[in-house]
Amino acid sequence: xxxxxxxxRAQFALTAMYHWLFxxxxxxxxxxxxxxxxxxxxxxxxxxxxxxxxxxKLFGINFAIGVATGLxxxxxxxxxxxxxxxxxxxxxxxxxxxxxIMAFFLEATFIAIMFFGxxxxxxxxxxxxxxxxxxxxSTSALWILIANAWMQYPIGMSFNPDTVRNEMxxxxxxxxxxxxxxxxFHTVTSxxxxxxxxxxxxxxxxxxxxxxxxxxxxxxKIAAPFGILGILLTIYNGDxxxxxxxxxxxxxxxxxxxxxNGQTQAPLVAIGFLNPHEKIMNNxxxxxxxxxxxxxxxxxxxxxxxxAFVPGxxxxxxxxxxxRDGTIALSTKEKMERGKLAILALSDYKKAKAxxxxxxxxxxxxxxxxxxxxxxxxxxxxxKDIIPNxxxxxxxxxxxxxxxxxFLGLFALLSYxxxxxxxxxxxxxxxxxxxxxxPLAYMVSQSGWIVAEVGRQPWxxxxxxxxxxxxxxxSSNSVITTFxxxxxxxxxxxxxxxxxxxxxxxxxx
Amino acid sequence: MDxxxxxxxWWFIISLLASVLVFLLFVxxxxxxxxxxxxxxxxxxxxxxxxxxxxxxxxxxxxxxxGSFFAAFPLFxxxxxxxxxxxxxxxxxxxxxxxxxFEFRKKDNNVLGTKTYDTFLLINGYGGSFLLGIAVAxxxxxxxxxxxxxxITNPFMPIISQWANSFHGLEAIVNPINILLGLTVLMLARTxxxxxxxxxxxxxxxxxxxxxxxxxCGTGFVVLFIAFLLVIFLIKGYAVNPQDGVVFLQKNKYFxxxxxxxxxxxxxxxxxxxxxxxxxxxxFSKKLFTKGIWFVGxxxxxxxxxxxxxxxxxxxxxxxxxxxxxxxxxxYNSCSSLFTLKTMSVVSLLIPIVFAYIFYAWRKIDNKPIxxxxxxxxxxxx
Numbered sequence: 013x014x015x016x017x018x019x020x021r022a023q024f025a026l027t028a029m030y031h032w033l034f035x036x037x038x039x040x041x042x043x044x045x046x047x048x049x050x051x052x053x054x055x056x057x058x059x060x061x062x063x064x065x066x067x068x069k070l071f072g073i074n075f076a077i078g079v080a081t082g083l084x085x086x087x088x089x090x091x092x093x094x095x096x097x098x099x100x101x102x103x104x105x106x107x108x109x110x111x112x113i114m115a116f117f118l119e120a121t122f123i124a125i126m127f128f129g130x131x132x133x134x135x136x137x138x139x140x141x142x143x144x145x146x147x148x149x150s151t152s153a154l155w156i157l158i159a160n161a162w163m164q165y166p167i168g169m170s171f172n173p174d175t176v177r178n179e180m181x182x183x184x185x186x187x188x189x190x191x192x193x194x195x196x197f198h199t200v201t202s203x204x205x206x207x208x209x210x211x212x213x214x215x216x217x218x219x220x221x222x223x224x225x226x227x228x229x230x231x232x233k234i235a236a237p238f239g240i241l242g243i244l245l246t247i248y249n250g251d252x253x254x255x256x257x258x259x260x261x262x263x264x265x266x267x268x269x270x271x272x273n274g275q276t277q278a279p280l281v282a283i284g285f286l287n288p289h290e291k292i293m294n295n296x297x298x299x300x301x302x303x304x305x306x307x308x309x310x311x312x313x314x315x316x317x318x319x320a321f322v323p324g325x326x327x328x329x330x331x332x333x334x335x336r337d338g339t340i341a342l343s344t345k346e347k348m349e350r351g352k353l354a355i356l357a358l359s360d361y362k363k364a365k366a367x368x369x370x371x372x373x374x375x376x377x378x379x380x381x382x383x384x385x386x387x388x389x390x391x392x393x394x395x396k397d398i399i400p401n402x403x404x405x406x407x408x409x410x411x412x413x414x415x416x417x418x419f420l421g422l423f424a425l426l427s428y429x430x431x432x433x434x435x436x437x438x439x440x441x442x443x444x445x446x447x448x449x450x451p452l453a454y455m456v457s458q459s460g461w462i463v464a465e466v467g468r469q470p471w472x473x474x475x476x477x478x479x480x481x482x483x484x485x486x487s488s489n490s491v492i493t494t495f496x497x498x499x500x501x502x503x504x505x506x507x508x509x510x511x512x513x514x515x516x517x518x519x520x521x
Numbered sequence: 522m523d524x525x526x527x528x529x530x531w532w533f534i535i536s537l538l539a540s541v542l543v544f545l546l547f548v549x550x551x552x553x554x555x556x557x558x559x560x561x562x563x564x565x566x567x568x569x570x571x572x573x574x575x576x577x578x579x580x581x582x583x584x585x586x587x588g589s590f591f592a593a594f595p596l597f598x599x600x601x602x603x604x605x606x607x608x609x610x611x612x613x614x615x616x617x618x619x620x621x622x623f624e625f626r627k628k629d630n631n632v633l634g635t636k637t638y639d640t641f642l643l644i645n646g647y648g649g650s651f652l653l654g655i656a657v658a659x660x661x662x663x664x665x666x667x668x669x670x671x672x673i674t675n676p677f678m679p680i681i682s683q684w685a686n687s688f689h690g691l692e693a694i695v696n697p698i699n700i701l702l703g704l705t706v707l708m709l710a711r712t713x714x715x716x717x718x719x720x721x722x723x724x725x726x727x728x729x730x731x732x733x734x735x736x737x738c739g740t741g742f743v744v745l746f747i748a749f750l751l752v753i754f755l756i757k758g759y760a761v762n763p764q765d766g767v768v769f770l771q772k773n774k775y776f777x778x779x780x781x782x783x784x785x786x787x788x789x790x791x792x793x794x795x796x797x798x799x800x801x802x803x804x805f806s807k808k809l810f811t812k813g814i815w816f817v818g819x820x821x822x823x824x825x826x827x828x829x830x831x832x833x834x835x836x837x838x839x840x841x842x843x844x845x846x847x848x849x850x851x852x853y854n855s856c857s858s859l860f861t862l863k864t865m866s867v868v869s870l871l872i873p874i875v876f877a878y879i880f881y882a883w884r885k886i887d888n889k890p891i892x893x894x895x896x897x898x899x900x901x902x903x
Contacts, residue, residue: 013678072901073624079580080620084613086587087602091610094603095680099673101595102857109592110868112585117875120577121882127901128574133885141882172858176670176681177595179858352676359674391676481673484603485680486689494610501614505621508632515630 016488017480020092023495025465027084029458030502034078036457039153039200040207040242041071042146046139047234053139063227065130066521067211070513072127077509081502092491096472096482103169103180104159107187111155118148153203154196161192163473164464165260171384173361173377178476191256195464198249201242202457205419208239209446209453212426214517216446219437223520229437233430239423247417251313257467258314258322259336261474263398264467266325267405269310272299274324274333280309283410286403293396325402329395342386344395351390354383388476397478400469408462416456422449527862529834531593532852534869536829538586539657540822543706545579546653547717547818548572550710552619552646555639558718558730566627566896566903569642571721572714573623573903574886578879580620592865596668596855597840600682604666605656605690612652619645623903647707654706658699660832661753661775663843665692668850685844698756701749708742709821715739716803716814723890728809739800746824759841761851768838768849778835779827785834789827795820 045067052060086108089097097104125133125141133141162168168185169178180186212235215228258265265271270286271278272293284303291297308318315322315336323341327333331343342350357379364372392398422445429436436442468474472482551572559565591598602609618641625631626638665685673679686692693699715731715738722728758774761767771777779786799816832839838849856862889895896902 069901073628076621076624079577080617083580083584083616083620086584087609087613090587090591090598090602091606091613092603094599094682095673097591097595097599097603098670098681101591101598102861105588105592105595105598105857106861106865106868108588109585109865110588112581112588113868113871113875116581116584117879120581121879124574124577124886125882128886130900132888137885175858176673180861180864183860183864355674355676359671362671362674391679481676481679483680484599484606485683486603486606487687490606490689497614501617504633508621508625511630511632512625512628515628 017483019488019491019495020483023491027498031081031085034074036203036206037074037210038078038149039203042149044207044211044235044238046143046146049139049142053135062521063231069516073512077505092484093482094484098177099477100178100473102177107155107159111152115148115152119145150200153200157196157199158187158192161189161195162186164468165191166473166476173358194249194252194256198253201245204242205239205246206453206457208235208242209449211235213447213450216443220443227521236423236426243420254313262323263328267400267402267467268409270299270406271324272326274322274327276319276321277308278310278322279305279307282306286406289402325399344398347386347389348392350383350386354380354387355390388478391478391481397470400467405463405467408459412456412459415452524859528852528856531862532833535590536826538589539829540825542582542586543825544818544822545582546650546710547713548576548579549646549650551714552642554714567722567891569903571891576623593857594855597850600666600668604682604684608656608690608693615645615648650707650710651703654703655693655699658702659693660839662696662698663841665844666842667845668848698752705745705749708738708745711738712742713818716817720811720814721890723892759838759849761836761838763836768846775831778831782835785827785830788823792820792823
């Protein structure tokens, strides 16, 4: 069973990370192309048409492979997470269906006009089609991120013991959950950064090679300021996201900060290294070494109050501290007891119902309702199961924040030089930094998802269902086989895509 | 409007999406015909580009079909996808390789070479349509699974849906009735593809070859489809007792559904008439008739729609279990809550708008059929 869960997770991580190699460029470059074509539409300058078409070609190559990897993500909820699909399908399925109806058709239809419509529809219609494609792609991101946010903070539903699943009772609570809104803007604007980095990096490479320098510089003039906008919004929403994590997922926050023992006036770790987890848990060493802290910052960012108590991993295990709402936190052991009570009550409720014993039915229903908040804890075997991989979460978070923020400097510098007409093509080091900022942007983007998804383990639905209870009843060998097939197939596809991309880029505008 | 209405409404939406998907499999059918209809590179390019402007609709419909099935009937999603793991995985592989093939096949430095991508298109064409037919056929012939929702209270093995054999869906591929429907869907996809070529490509050679091939595929489809109908009319079907929800085998169930719901029969027969009209008119007209796709296409949508409605309505179990008959899924025991179905119904009001803009965009792109000249000009091509 453990092997099955592990491989199912590995497969999901593999396919999601591959998919996430292509989505950010679609979302980011899409907007840049939209801006470029708008300029062409307004100025009628053929140079801008040429620029638009060049980037559109790269967009198309990238889009196809994004579609290919996206298919498996949707169906994987059924194939590999069948128990999950029943337990929360009543809520989780809806955003997926809405995504299909509202977003995918929009993308699929208007991308055809984008590529084949240059000579067939008016300029205005073509521009509209381009923007509708971008709008469709962003809408798709909205609904899938609403679905993801709901897993991190399940609301707008109640558990129905008769159908043995969670059922939605407030659609707007799901769709407009603060986590969802933050996640959407944080994710989409960070994709703008990736798109801008790709556009700036590729243009810089063309300038270095002395190919179509003027068109490349025009592209940078659009992409660099757009990148500034993207990164500023990403930072703003990132702060919002961290605030939400502090409220709803304290264990994730503790892992992000390597915070084992909570404190008031908690500092934020700017940089630092973690000691081995086991040794820290046994109190043999301090959690961090060589760390540089920003005083009070964690309390302030997490709770908007420098005196706020931020619970650490040990506090969450032991409980007993006062939470923000004034209640005393339960220990994890206590939560596990309550979870087991809830599961047992559900079982007894079903038996009583089958026997027609209404007294026992009511009694067990009350126990279930009183303890349902901790339902998922009843599946855990050990209290330490609630600790995610601390070092992965900790380092991924630092990587994202430090290197992500660096983009602000890069884009600001480029924008300044572009608009002041400073001949930056002379600065080869700057241009090469732009080129290498492309892989960096992708790594930063992936590390963001590592923080979000590794940091929330062991939960597939926060507090209600651990990952281990969500899988399908297939053999681990089957999952290993499909994992290998996906790994080989996606890798080959990626190599082919990059090879085609490089060739197209070499050809220039 | 009560719960019952919304459940039936959503089964209708799922059936509609399924039937539109089967029609759109003409892209897959067309991919299988590329070697037969084209004799040189230019002709091949015309076929590929003609199909390449439509493949995303099929793909998107498949994804939306999956998402809607998940939202409206989540127990099917968890039972079938998690259980018939290998059947669905192979179908997914067939579609994954399609998504890149059009865009990558002719690009410089595409690593695998045009031939490989064209082989991908063939695999997707044959595999995608045949295996989707197999999967749908199990809605009539049954699968080996059990569903026990109380398993969730067992912390050591909390999984609700279990597959009863270790083939996980591969067993469906050797069932003769399933094979029959698989071949029927493949032939339908090819038939629609030929009619689509005749409509979409302005080239005498391609049109003549397509028409010639239509004799084989068109007749093949009609014969196979009638054979399939006869078989399912004769076998025992999975009926539900509406009082207690108990599922039992009933003789000629799928035939009786048509007789007991004459409007279903009307839909089926209208579909058949449209298909036959489109085929006969295309094959026997002295003058070139290019509108066949509209008749056969809409006819096939109606026929498939009637089959799906037959499976869900009139106290029928649409996803039966031959292992544990009372685990069989009906639209009532597998659906979402009333609240979710209502919410989704509001969203479904967008579907006509979707159809409208697809129709508009399609018209714009297909204003002029594809010609040799267009393929030799610049512009985006596959």
